[in-house]
Amino acid sequence: MNAPAPVSPGSPAATLRGALAGLLDGLPPRQAAQAVERLIATYRGATPTAAPILRDRADVVAYAAYRMPATFEAVRSALTAFADAVPGWTPGDHLDLGGGTGAAAWAASATWDGKRPVTVLDWAEPALALGRELAAAHPALADTRWQGSRIGAALTLEPADLVTVSYVLNELTGADRTALVDAAAGAARSVVIVEPGTPDGYARVIEARDRLIRAGLRVAAPCPHSAACPIVPGTDWCHFSARVSRSSLHRQVKGGSLAYEDEKFSYVAATRLPVHPAPARVVRKPQIRKGQVLLDLCETDQALRRTTVTKRHGDLYRAARDTDWGAPWPPPAGEAY
Numbered sequence: 001m002n003a004p005a006p007v008s009p010g011s012p013a014a015t016l017r018g019a020l021a022g023l024l025d026g027l028p029p030r031q032a033a034q035a036v037e038r039l040i041a042t043y044r045g046a047t048p049t050a051a052p053i054l055r056d057r058a059d060v061v062a063y064a065a066y067r068m069p070a071t072f073e074a075v076r077s078a079l080t081a082f083a084d085a086v087p088g089w090t091p092g093d094h095l096d097l098g099g100g101t102g103a104a105a106w107a108a109s110a111t112w113d114g115k116r117p118v119t120v121l122d123w124a125e126p127a128l129a130l131g132r133e134l135a136a137a138h139p140a141l142a143d144t145r146w147q148g149s150r151i152g153a154a155l156t157l158e159p160a161d162l163v164t165v166s167y168v169l170n171e172l173t174g175a176d177r178t179a180l181v182d183a184a185a186g187a188a189r190s191v192v193i194v195e196p197g198t199p200d201g202y203a204r205v206i207e208a209r210d211r212l213i214r215a216g217l218r219v220a221a222p223c224p225h226s227a228a229c230p231i232v233p234g235t236d237w238c239h240f241s242a243r244v245s246r247s248s249l250h251r252q253v254k255g256g257s258l259a260y261e262d263e264k265f266s267y268v269a270a271t272r273l274p275v276h277p278a279p280a281r282v283v284r285k286p287q288i289r290k291g292q293v294l295l296d297l298c299e300t301d302q303a304l305r306r307t308t309v310t311k312r313h314g315d316l317y318r319a320a321r322d323t324d325w326g327a328p329w330p331p332p333a334g335e336a337y
């Protein structure tokens with residue numbers, strides 16, 4: 001993946017970018033950077049917390065401007081992989097749990113055309129208020145319901161076609177995490193969970209994946225199967241990368257002048273729908289050598305294998321040069337290669 005995904009004018013991604021840029025209008029850059037630094041320090045502290053981390057407008061503006069473009073791109077990548085595995089299906093409604101300022105609602109809107117009932121649930125009222133403000137810029141999300149609720153054992157969910165849980169599990173106690181995944185599995189036709197692409201994030205995804213399978217769902221992505229993950233715990237972690245354009249705020253906080261950064265994420269998409277998982281998935285950045293491409297694949301028979309595609313493979317070699325970390329392999333029929 002060499003450049004951020006193209007952003008066509010009028011698309012949800014472009015509208016979100018514009019709405020986020022407007023947030024910082026009039027806010028002195030130093031003040032915005034300080035709010036981000038405060039937030040980063042809070043997130044480095046102990047989580048879960050007894051009360052919301054996002055307490056006020058400054059916190060949520062900092063979160064939205066600094067983190068939301070990245071969580072949006074990570075969730076969009078996961079939803080795109082999920083959509084590829086359930087071709088022709090479009091969610092009739094969407095419930096986003098721990099949705100904060102609404103990144104996953106925007107990502108679903110960028111994945112499936114049209115308008116659907118959307119509910120974003122979170123306990124941080126300032127996050128919901130800002131989410132509503134941002135969504136006003138996008139007609140497909142203008143009627144979104146912003147529901148103030150605490151995720152925990154007492155949470156009950158109405159049936160939903162699609163439930164998303166992005167970058168939330170880390171903020172919950174073990175008991176609340178279990179309650180959330182079980183509630184989502186009971187209420188949803190399809191569940192998509194996204195976590196940071198770290199060993200701990202992957203471990204939380206695997207724990208959730210096991211619970212979703214036990215509840216009768218099948219894995220649609222990234223895995224080509226619903227059997228156990230072949231990674232030996234502690235030796236590696238399955239994660240992917242989404243390219244995100246850096247805003248001026250990012251450059252100010254992180255220094256340097258790079259126009260983009262790579263958001264690493266782990267995810268699982270599971271469903272009760274008939275599913276067509278990829279025959280294999282590229283699980284590391286492809287290594288392009290002279291006349292050959294090395295692909296690390298996770299395959300249907302639960303094996304992790306390296307395959308070498310050489311010039312002698314003709315069209316397949318050209319496809320291998322174009323493929324990406326996280327893509328299905330071989331490219332689905334109908335995609336040129």
Ligand SMILES: C[S@@+](CC[C@H](N)C(=O)[O-])C[C@H]1O[C@@H](n2cnc3c(N)ncnc32)[C@H](O)[C@@H]1O
Pocket residue numbers: 052053054067068071072097098099100101102103104121122123124127149150151152165166167168171172176
């Ligand atoms: C890191 S943010 C992720 C927000 C959004 N899903 C995204 O991907 O950008 C975590 C969110 O989970 C919410 N959250 C954490 N614990 C919660 C709880 N017990 N009940 C409800 N929301 C919670 C926080 O308020 C926050 O909005």
